[in-house]
Amino acid sequence: MAMMAAVQISKARGNFELVEKRIPDPSPDQVRIKVEACGVCHSDLILKDGLFPGIEYPRVPGHEVIGVVDAIGSMVKGFSPGQRVGVGWHGGHCFVCNSCRRGDFMTCDKATVCGISYDGGYAQYMVAPQDALAHVPDGLDPVAGAPLMCAGVTTFNALRHSGAKPGNVVGIQGMGGLGHLGIQFARAMGYHTVAISSSESKRDLAMQLGAHDFVDTSAGPLAKSLQKLGGAAVILATAPSGKSMHPLIEALGPGGKLVVIGVGPEPIAVTPLDLIPQRKSILGWPSGDAMDSQETLEFAALTKTHVMVEVFPLEKAASAFEHMLSGKVRFRAVLKMH
Ligand SMILES: [Zn+2]
Ligand SMILES: [Zn+2]
Incomplete structure (x- = not known):
């Protein structure tokens, strides 16, 4: 069984725990992403402190993910292994509710949040539904790209x-x-x-x-x-x-x-x-859906937006988060996988 390093929260108001987890397999509508970088966001506090109702623990945080598609489910179209993708706060939608029928995916009744509804990017690998994926422009550095998936x-x-x-x-x-x-x-x-x-x-x-x-x-x-x-x-x-x-x-x-x-x-x-x-x-204004994220990445690459980050290794997630909360990080903390 192939294993990976991940950082999880195992209960509301719990700590960041570095653990070994099984590398997840994508279900038919999901891709598996080999994570390159994941931003640390103030909203990760929602998972850490259990601020939303019904969060299931243990859970891996992280909704500012840039990585490479590593495997795809049988129903995935438009994404293939080797492509670079990003996942942001908006973790997917139902396509069935009235908001979705209007194309307004951000207000979906059943919208999911990456790193809260399912395991996020504080890990070497994660899976996400294809409707949550943004394509990443060639040449955009993963560490600079990560904060663009939420803050950006x-x-x-x-x-x-x-x-x-x-x-x-x-x-x-x-x-x-x-x-x-x-x-x-x-x-x-x-x-x-x-x-x-x-x-x-x-x-x-x-x-x-x-x-x-x-x-x-x-x-x-x-x-x-x-x-x-x-x-x-x-x-x-x-x-x-x-x-x-x-x-x-x-x-x-x-x-x-x-x-x-x-x-x-x-x-x-x-x-x-x-x-x-x-x-x-x-x-x-609530962030944006996957196409909004993709257009953000493209605009940032086009206009040479300078994303200012401090980089931490995955195992230092707890101190990255602490630095961010206390305002010591200029301007975004990013976990870089190796
Ligand atoms: Zn965020
Ligand atoms: Zn919906």
């Missing part, structure tokens, strides 16, 4: 569906794993890109990543700086803090949208009059 697709997809037009003022709040990609994507999409951070020390990097303007929220009211530019058409809120999002609403221009992708536990404070007079709105 979330920012890219939220921005391209935000309704902002080229030349519009688009603010990117936060300069972590999501924000550093958001600034580059916003610039490449032709927006007047404003980096919004609570730390002046991020200014140089923000400008290097392509921001046209930088606003330090600790230096004065954000709204004043952005209203000088006419107000933002869109602000992408990436900080994992609902509390930090209220001042962003005031910085929106007429019809402006606060697009929320940073996950935090506390509420976003907003009064009706924050929204009504200038027709402002707040919406959330």
Whole structure:
């Protein structure tokens, strides 16, 4: 029986355990992936702490996977051994519910999550259904590609569906794993890109990543700086803090949208009059499906997006996660298999 190394969580609020597991065989609609790299995401906490109902343990985390197709099930079409693929948060869908019948796979009633519903990429091998697979462009480094499968697709997809037009003022709040990609994507999409951070020390990097303007929220009211530019058409809120999002609403221009992708536990404070007079709105955006991920990888390769990562070996998954949680990782932690 062929075995592999994997890191699993065996109960809610359990630790990362390095274990030997049997290499899984693909069922008819699945491919087996030899994992090259897997990103460490804040949302892996959902598995670690059991924050979703009904999670079955033990479970291997990891939903930012880049690897090579190693074996395919009998019904798989369009993917073959040797091809490079990615798997993201969206782990598959049912094709039967009303959302799926509309082609809106992200809101599928039975959508699965890689690394929560089934074993993910903190392992040398994993299996995934073919509807969860993105093709990876030639030449894209697996370590750089991994964070694009969640942090990347979330920012890219939220921005391209935000309704902002080229030349519009688009603010990117936060300069972590999501924000550093958001600034580059916003610039490449032709927006007047404003980096919004609570730390002046991020200014140089923000400008290097392509921001046209930088606003330090600790230096004065954000709204004043952005209203000088006419107000933002869109602000992408990436900080994992609902509390930090209220001042962003005031910085929106007429019809402006606060697009929320940073996950935090506390509420976003907003009064009706924050929204009504200038027709402002707040919406959330949930990453994207496999084609969205594929288009993210292609756009990142095309525009030479710089994915900033710190690399850890699989057996150091626990410290990679700890570093990420404590904010020590600049900007994404990635596990590299060997
Ligand atoms: Zn994620
Ligand atoms: Zn469905």
